[in-house]
Amino acid sequence: DTGVSQDPRHKITKRGQNVTFRCDPISEHNRLYWYRQTLGQGPEFLTYFQNEAQLEKSRLLSDRFSAERPKGSFSTLEIQRTEQGDSAMYLCASTKMGGSSTEAFFGQGTRLTVV
Amino acid sequence: AQSVSQHNHHVILSEAASLELGCNYSYGGTVNLFWYVQYPGQHLQLLLKYFSGDPLVKGIKGFEAEFIKSKFSFNLRKPSVQWSDTAEYFCAVHSGYALNFGKGTSLLVTP
Numbered sequence: 001d002t003g004v005s006q007d008p009r010h011k012i013t014k015r016g017q018n019v020t021f022r023c024d025p026i027s028e029h030n031r032l033y034w035y036r037q038t039l040g041q042g043p044e045f046l047t048y049f050q051n052e053a054q055l056e057k058s059r060l061l062s063d064r065f066s067a068e069r070p071k072g073s074f075s076t077l078e079i080q081r082t083e084q085g086d087s088a089m090y091l092c093a094s095t096k097m098g099g100s101s102t103e104a105f106f107g108q109g110t111r112l113t114v115v
Numbered sequence: 116a117q118s119v120s121q122h123n124h125h126v127i128l129s130e131a132a133s134l135e136l137g138c139n140y141s142y143g144g145t146v147n148l149f150w151y152v153q154y155p156g157q158h159l160q161l162l163l164k165y166f167s168g169d170p171l172v173k174g175i176k177g178f179e180a181e182f183i184k185s186k187f188s189f190n191l192r193k194p195s196v197q198w199s200d201t202a203e204y205f206c207a208v209h210s211g212y213a214l215n216f217g218k219g220t221s222l223l224v225t226p
Contacts (some may be wrong), residue, residue: 042205042216106159
């Protein structure tokens, strides 16, 4: 499968724990995006990278959220001290550089449940 | 700030009925517009996109959308839906660096 891959697909964690999700984009794509989707809502943009540079992070939901893409390939999204309100689907997408008019390819997401 | 409004949150149609899903956006500049579909248990997939040229764009599976600049609209249409079109449909506008999505419309097509 050469699409966007996310791991894990499901994560259940206790409130207060830290969680980390991984995204592997399509190999030739240099832009990588993280979104969050809650029930009944569309995906909500969180942050994005062009290669290893994080170009926009002001939309991250709080300072408990952070993302990295250390070598410009895979990316991780970490949530520290999880809260019940963090329960959601976390989506990763990738696209080619200059891709405002090109397609963003989405992974299947990581569903987080905080109990 | 840009926003995307989808008017119908839940739509139920019988097979062979015609479909139109509304989408309006708020942004005064040049826009790139998209419709994505999410079938049950699957990831978001692109249905169609508009960035310039003919305002009537055709996508996969018989879907089309019309960009009406004066109305800030990009409505999705299909003349005759099938049971397999049951899915969640999202309209999106590209903001310059990322997609802004509407809340989505859940479509159920009954046999």
